[in-house]
Amino acid sequence: MNREERVGLGDWTLDVLGPPGQVRPVVSAPAAVLTRAAGEVDPTAEQTVRLAADLVATMRVAPGCVGLAAPQVGVGARVFAVDVTGHPKAGIGHGAFVLCNAVVVEASRWKAGREGCMSVPDLTGDVKRAGRLVVEGALPGTGATVRLVTDAFEARALQHEIDHCAGLLFLDRVAGAHAVYQRKVYL
């Protein structure tokens, strides 16, 4: 972590990413790209900024989607978009943002909850996640390193997306033999 590290997004907004991105097709499991650890990216590279904008655009058109990671659009890069704004389970929220090369620094207050995934469209599962989380990563465009302190649903979403970047699905973390359910409601 360099000296410019700061808590929160600072003055970063989606405007940094330039014009709206393109909606990309979402990859469903089974697919190799979803189960391989993704590679680190240069957050200031034009390609990364485009990818970030595309992730936001793709997340936006999927009803109920609160996060989308690059492997889900077929790109093995450690980049993901998150936006839990307005979600009933959200506590702390940082709005819509994209992080590159994110890592979990602190995790506590573990709690089980039901989650789904655009790449596993037919199933949901009970997964234990930290309810309080500190994450570090780089913002696309500016490349600034940030530290985000969050909780509740945003914490869950961040862990889910960071898992995607490590080649893990929620299926790898479900609580037991009967903790996966056929999805009944599609948002």
Next chain:
Amino acid sequence: MSELAITVIGRDRPGIVADVAEVLARLGANLTDSTMTRLRGHFAMTLICVGPAAAEAEAALAPLAADGQLLATVRAVVPDGEQTSSGAPYVLAVHGADRMGIVAAMTRVLAEAGGNVTDLSTRLAGTLYVVLAEVELSPDVAEQVTARLAATAAALGVEVTLRPADPDLL
């Protein structure tokens, strides 16, 4: 008092549980442990009950199977009491493209290490196959089993994780 192991399976419809439970209640059979679930449109009940003789239960369930839609089996079993655990609890998760032999290969690895599967479910969603199992396994062999599971999964082209179960979960 005899202990019976009963299975009932057939095309799902409303009322299967009520019909079977009613027959058993009339016989004075007390349901102990059971699982009842719908599997791809078939309803499957596996239950242990205590009370009537096997022949009596079989005869009482026969009318339910008369239309050919339900299959019921009854057999007397020896009460086994509480099972002692043969290790620490782990959760096995496997997912990947559906293909023949995933459950066979993965559970064989567990069995060879003395792992005891206590609960297992599988789901096929589109082309995605998911296996989830709870396993009692000696912690001494967990690392070795994890490596063998990974090698077996790689050969099958599927993903596997083996984690200690969270006893305080849910």
